[in-house]
Amino acid sequence: MSVLFYYPLKFNNFKVNNIHKFGLIRPHSNKLIALARLLDVIVIGLTLWAILDINAAEWDRKQTWWLLISIVIFGIFAEFNELYRQSRGLSIRIEIKRILFSWFWVLVVIMGVDQAYPLVDPVYRHYFGMWIGAVPVEIVSWHIIVSSIAGIIRKKGRNTRRAAIVGANRLGVELKNIFAEEESMGLHFVGFYDDEQETEIDGGALAENKLKGNFRQLIKDAKDGAIDIVYITLPLRTELKIKELIEQLSDSTVSVYYVPDLFVFDLLRSSLHHIKGIPVISIRDTPFYGVDGVIKRVFDVLLSLIILSIIAIPLLIISLSVRLSSPGAIIFKQRRYGIGGEEIVVWKFRTMTVSEDDNNIKQAQKNDPRVTRLGAFLRRTSLDELPQFINVLQGKMSIVGPRPHAVAHNEWYRGQIKGYMLRHIVKPGITGYAQINGYRGETDTLEKMEKRIQYDLAYIRNWSLWLDIKIVILTVFKGFLGAKAY
Template structure:
């Protein structure tokens, strides 16, 4: 019986450096608190060591020590800061359980908890700058080649060239096939250096450090033959599966029972990212609701006075993972449609009341959805939810339409601030909206959410496509 094969993650020098820097930051924060408030130096040092161990345990949960190459420094620094924030309750609990916080004044604890993330993010930012400068000067770089001349290979080289912090220098392509079969290589990307046999020789001569194979997965025998030959070299070899040319939503590697698998469609908000986004929803959602409460009371009175019917209108929509939720709105029409036939509002729609027209134009009718946000059914930013009947209609004619439900629907979204707010009376408009929704999921960051929220206010003030 063959033993289970696993993909191992080894600690690199870079990861070890990060762990040492983070531990230094935690200890420095504790000693800084001791310096500011006085007290026994050894006790503060012991507390700092215990907090360092707790922080590293929490960091395994948040994925802080993943490979951050090619990922924005903003996301790395936010992850570090929120990992510390997430670790604080555990540190406090440990302190009280061990009765070691008796000597810790509240002022000292506050100084420690505030200073640590500043030192931690500062050290990480400094390391990133140092590595970038080293690689620009030619240090800590590696030479790589690509086997296969095809579109996947071109995309790979472009992606690596757009990530200079990886420290990879491209040599060229190797392929046994003539240009008549592979097509020409764009000049700005690179050139063909030779055949696979020549690559083997170059690898044996240590002229190549890393090799990426981009042949289609159906060429299994061909790939196996190349791997057998490369086994006589010391080059690092990687296979780039051609299924990556398909639409992937936050793909990541994991393993099931020791077998490596890659996610194709996945919710991007896992680990610390999900914690950060939910924290933003709760903090800003509560703030917005408190500020809007007087206005919402006035709107409720106006809606009730303007026409017969309920103040609120609830409609069934698809939420996270396609689960049905009830979305709240102020009633803006003389009807409350939530059945198999829901007609989208159009310009000068006779069903819209006078008060409703103003609410729709200013998007004030959406304010009750803040309750959906606080309940965890929606997010402040995400793909706007459609009526269920429209979901069932478009999922049949737009490929990948249901992928927009891999995240919570939002009060506003990227599509709404890019001109796709309001009626989608043509298939082209819906295609444009879905394309931006999926782009939001692929490119999500905390900064993108904040940017969309600011742009939403400007879009609402212009009243574009709202009726």
Template sequence: MTVNDLPIVAFFKHLLDPFIIWSTLILTTWIYHEDFTSYYLILVIITFFISSYIFERILIYRNWRKGRLLAYVRDTVMGWLIIVAILIFLGYATKFHNQFSVEVLLTWFIVTPLMLIASHLTVRSIVASLYHRGKLRSAIVIGINENSLHFIKHIADHPFFLINLQGFFDERSSTRIDASLGSHSNGLGDQSAVDSVIRPVDFGSRLGGLESVVPYVQKHIIDMVFISLPMSSQPRIQKLMDELPDTTTSIYFLPDIYIFDLMQARFEYIGDIPVVAMNESPFTGIDGVVKSISDFMLALLIIVLLSPLMVSIALAVKFTSPGPVIFKQRRYGLNGEEITVYKFRSMTVTEDGADIQQAQQNDQRFTKIGSFLRRTSLDELPQFFNVLQGRMSIVGPRPHAVAHNELYRKLIKGYMLRHKAKPGITGWAQVNGWRGETEVLEKMQARIEHDLYYLKNWSIWLDLWIILKTVLIVLRKDNAY
């Protein structure tokens, strides 16, 4: 198989990256005259699964395709550091770290990211050479609309797909196409206007109506046909599907569902039946397992490390005001199920009814240490026990009181979609300034927009970035009271 035959990401994930990681470890053991024992083999297998997941989730392949070399190098190094941290933790947790040579592992840890970067840049150079030599797969698009324009832009942004879009076919005249697209078209009927819209891909102009598709494909030996017609055009789609198999072209359908604002939209299978997930949780399958395991391990570590501080806070709460140490409040969790969330009590009241007043600056209900606990977010520490129970996550949409949920779900479109994930101790909204009181509807709307952005763009890298920003914000004591 050649690079041109393989999707580049699949080439990295399934062939190049595992080979680099394995061969570097084998070579390192040989240099240090170490036996490649079964423990090293287990290390290779574990590293393969972890690296495949981490490298894909922090989007190093997307940065590679887009030519963002500095971002690619940064993410590769960061991804490898995460992998090394996981391996070290597993080694000490399982007591297997004594089975490995320190010199071998240290050299492997340092050399591997350098080898990965060097090999990826080499392949990138080869693919760039193929691109500039015109070794591309020819393609056409049938139907011009917002959906197909989005696809065209995607191809333009990723030249290493090695696809040469030659033109488009549409039953409508150029004037009608321009009118239907409005500001998106800028005059698709003439060549100069097309160039201004979708450069750097040499897309060409309108090549004719649908009756011209098959003759054109046969004459020019087109490799790929992308159909972007609405489902209402089923008879025309069926006619194309009947005629195009008489050629050697590959046929792809661009579904128009993506004109909607969807969350984690993707194709899946239920048994042998294909279905389209339109609003799906990002934490399904292996993603959910990794998220749950990382939450549990990190929460357990934090509880162990901060247990003296938590005991001190509990005693301070007990002796400075009457009432329980832990404040329990009903919140909505995953899939809108009701859960009980724990906090150190910071107020003289423990409201959990149909009418709950949010904490305000200089709130008279604060206990003697309540304002300090809220300002430093120390009152949130018991929620790590919620994480151990599997009710919450370290990073996710912040849980709201049930009374607030019932109010805002009627006022804000898409509000309940935030419950497609476990609620978090911290979240994307909080690290972007939307923490604290939401005294006006616009503030809650902004918070929900950030929550949905997180669900649409989740990655391990994003979680780590949110945790880091949370620490910095807590130190600055912003917006919390």
């Protein structure tokens, strides 16, 4: 998505040495966000108090722990899910999902703590269940009510702002369409302004999208008070024209936003950062930086320990079966590329009569004579990959991520598919987004591998903890078994 920059119009009262002190660009604050956070906390606390009061139950120390844990955990996961991000156009469906997901982890944490230090006494279990069920309903309800009322007010023309777009181009039309689709944003589209006679959209589209006039007309309309906000979508190469427009618009009271056309780049996990007030846009970056990296690692370790404890006996049975079925090692260790393109050793149960790991490896095919009878079953059911949970604990792999390929395959495909190596800015996974979408097993054509890479990069762009959980669940039902695994 494109990033909106607010350009501060009035620098006249600041000396040059003060610009660094106050920051070139400051985050856009919204007191309503702080109010929303506070109201959610109040709802959590009042609901617990009301349930105990109605049932004539006394509030004790353990209920205080319920409240403290719920406020902290809900706040943390609401922040991770960007529940409170400032966006008038945030879909209520997405908002509800984020609320429920955040509150789900409150339940998980409290029940986890309860195993070590009893927090939910049998006498209070009924009240606890009522509270856990009532809070998300009440939070969702008040969010829906506020959003609906705000949307109705804006649709009636109240609390709206008149917006003009400078640049009759593809990005400008996309922005205009967003204004039309998200009426709750309260932005009334005035029209396009552009000096160029030949634009990126044809004349019919321009007529439909209201070409109001040139830049001179824009300045006049801004000074006459016909516009409240100006969004500039001109290409980056027109820096001098953009600067001139902003200077001329400073003689009016309009707010000015610059919308850089980042679609000219191949974006991968794009985000906006600030370094001492200087805006920095990441074109390509890993999603697992800082706190997100810790969350990902904790998720991998905990789930791997749980799964390994469950499959311990099956691992022993499969190990013995591999040993007895054919001569050779039980575990096949193969060099593959990990995060940063560094070589790692991935473990699998041996499924072939050979252990190939050189510069010329042939992918397994249907009725491959190298595959043992037991190996065919293990590959078809993905049981051969179970030892990779140990690789996860070693820190070489993740449970969810792009599937690692043999080094020989990597070296060949990186020269054939644009952006192939970008999949290595994250750890490889036991399962992945491509696998649950049918791209598992042999990739006998370049088109199949290109499609797999597209899904791998889509995973990196859209990563969230919820996406990992979703992929794990879908893997259980449709990712392990498949006719494409030979």
